[in-house]
Amino acid sequence: MGQTGIHVEAVRRIAAEIAGPAADGVDREGRFPHETFAALRTARMMSACIPEDLGGFGCGLVELADMCEALAQHCSSAAMVFAMHHIQLACIVRHGLDQPYFRSYLATIVAQQNLIASVTSEVGVGGEMRTSLCGVERQGDRFTLAKDASTISYGQQADDLLVTARSSPEAPNSDQSLVLVRKADYSLEQKGAWDALGMRGTCSPPFKMTSRGGVDQILASPFSDIASQTMVPFSHILWASCWLGIAKAAMTRARAFVRAQARAKPGTTPHAALRLARGASLLQSMRTNVEHAARECEALRGSGHETEVLSSVAFALKMNNLKVSSSQLVVEIVQEALQTCGIMGYKNDSKFAVGRHLRDAYSAVLMIANDRIYATNATMLLVLKDD
Amino acid sequence: MIDEIRAVLKEHGRLSVDAATCGERNDLYAAGMTSQASVNVMLALERAFDIEFPDRMLKRSVFESIASIRDAVKELTANR
Numbered sequence A: 001m002g003q004t005g006i007h008v009e010a011v012r013r014i015a016a017e018i019a020g021p022a023a024d025g026v027d028r029e030g031r032f033p034h035e036t037f038a039a040l041r042t043a044r045m046m047s048a049c050i051p052e053d054l055g056g057f058g059c060g061l062v063e064l065a066d067m068c069e070a071l072a073q074h075c076s077s078a079a080m081v082f083a084m085h086h087i088q089l090a091c092i093v094r095h096g097l098d099q100p101y102f103r104s105y106l107a108t109i110v111a112q113q114n115l116i117a118s119v120t121s122e123v124g125v126g127g128e129m130r131t132s133l134c135g136v137e138r139q140g141d142r143f144t145l146a147k148d149a150s151t152i153s154y155g156q157q158a159d160d161l162l163v164t165a166r167s168s169p170e171a172p173n174s175d176q177s178l179v180l181v182r183k184a185d186y187s188l189e190q191k192g193a194w195d196a197l198g199m200r201g202t203c204s205p206p207f208k209m210t211s212r213g214g215v216d217q218i219l220a221s222p223f224s225d226i227a228s229q230t231m232v233p234f235s236h237i238l239w240a241s242c243w244l245g246i247a248k249a250a251m252t253r254a255r256a257f258v259r260a261q262a263r264a265k266p267g268t269t270p271h272a273a274l275r276l277a278r279g280a281s282l283l284q285s286m287r288t289n290v291e292h293a294a295r296e297c298e299a300l301r302g303s304g305h306e307t308e309v310l311s312s313v314a315f316a317l318k319m320n321n322l323k324v325s326s327s328q329l330v331v332e333i334v335q336e337a338l339q340t341c342g343i344m345g346y347k348n349d350s351k352f353a354v355g356r357h358l359r360d361a362y363s364a365v366l367m368i369a370n371d372r373i374y375a376t377n378a379t380m381l382l383v384l385k386d387d
Numbered sequence B: 001m002i003d004e005i006r007a008v009l010k011e012h013g014r015l016s017v018d019a020a021t022c023g024e025r026n027d028l029y030a031a032g033m034t035s036q037a038s039v040n041v042m043l044a045l046e047r048a049f050d051i052e053f054p055d056r057m058l059k060r061s062v063f064e065s066i067a068s069i070r071d072a073v074k075e076l077t078a079n080r
Helices: A003-028 A035-043 A061-072 A076-093 A100-112 A221-266 A272-300 A304-309 A312-340 A354-360 A370-379 B002-012 B037-048 B066-077
Strands: A116-118 A137-139 A142-149 A162-165 A178-179 A186-190 A207-212
Touching: A003 A035, A003 A061, A003 A076, A003 A137, A003 A354, A035 A076, A061 A076, A061 A221, A061 A272, A076 A100, A076 A116, A076 A221, A076 A354, A100 A370, A116 A207, A142 A162, A142 A178, A162 B037, A178 A221, A186 B066, A221 A272, A221 A304, A221 A312, A221 A354, A272 A304, A312 A354, A312 A370, A312 B002, A370 B037, B002 B066, B037 B066
Parallel strands: A116 A162
Antiparallel strands: A137 A142, A142 A207, A162 A178, A186 A207
């Protein structure tokens, strides 16, 4: 195990020993997985992707992906919250290091292990992340910002928020900035509940947010660059890693079920093993896709042409394809696991239960709706030659 | 060439400014051109100049201003 493998191993342990035992309760009660995050904070994992010279572990995308997968094998909600936090943090690490405010903010995260939530959704834009209605209102070196967010995952539990907004109230709605607002400087008014089919522990209700701060809390890079170079690839890869963990967990239960059947009647291969074989083949495709994308993205770091590749149409299409395919595969794989286990997988009180996995997996096609992504891809394919 | 580019932008760029008078180095994305609109601009430019943008040119920096579009079109029409 290399120096960096120890961090993944530490998260794996927290996943198995803390997130796993709590997962059914988190799901049933729709509550935040606070014990898992207490453990992750103690292990200093909230600053895992911050460079080592700033006090973090300097974990890259491949390691973060492994951590998300490990958590998701035991509690998908905890994994998704961990993924979303690191997506926000990566935006700051990759686009904010030239700004003194953000350098010192990263030191704060290292010291205090703050949890950052994302405020990209907005009532009235129809789920389009690259459009904002609200705008940053500047007065001298201060700003105010109010946003009507259709959902803020773990809004109530987060310390700080990273918010998209028009760079000024007069700017076109596609001219967006990314703004960090701190716990002491914002208030949230919850406008509804989060009683959902799955991913219940992410606690993602709608909120009305009002905030203020200093203009040095606005990232200087336009959000369009941050989105295409960091937020979108990190989201698709880390989300897909969470889904991979869900799929793997369901398959682990299916494997155990088939082994138990086989032991009961040695010499015959149980019928259910056919379903297991199909699931295993799908899982392999999914794993190959996700791991390849994470490694490809990581290899771009420091290659000299990272920005150019990340902002190309071909790369955007590739990331979108990863998202649509893995979000569908996770559902298919869990369904195979369910059919493998039969009624024992359907019953919630069985040790082969995969109901929670299936409900959590269904969120994947909706987190940025696949149909929206297909529409974007269809447009890109009008100009992409791929020759 | 610049006039034709401006005409394409006027029709397909969905800009919040007038494409006819917009500065050659102004950021078109900051002027409201969305990714979707930029694809339509690419398609219209390919038709207007009878060119095909190779995949290496399909990136934001190539379409971010009238000047950068002109440079790309010039490069693609140079050898004929």
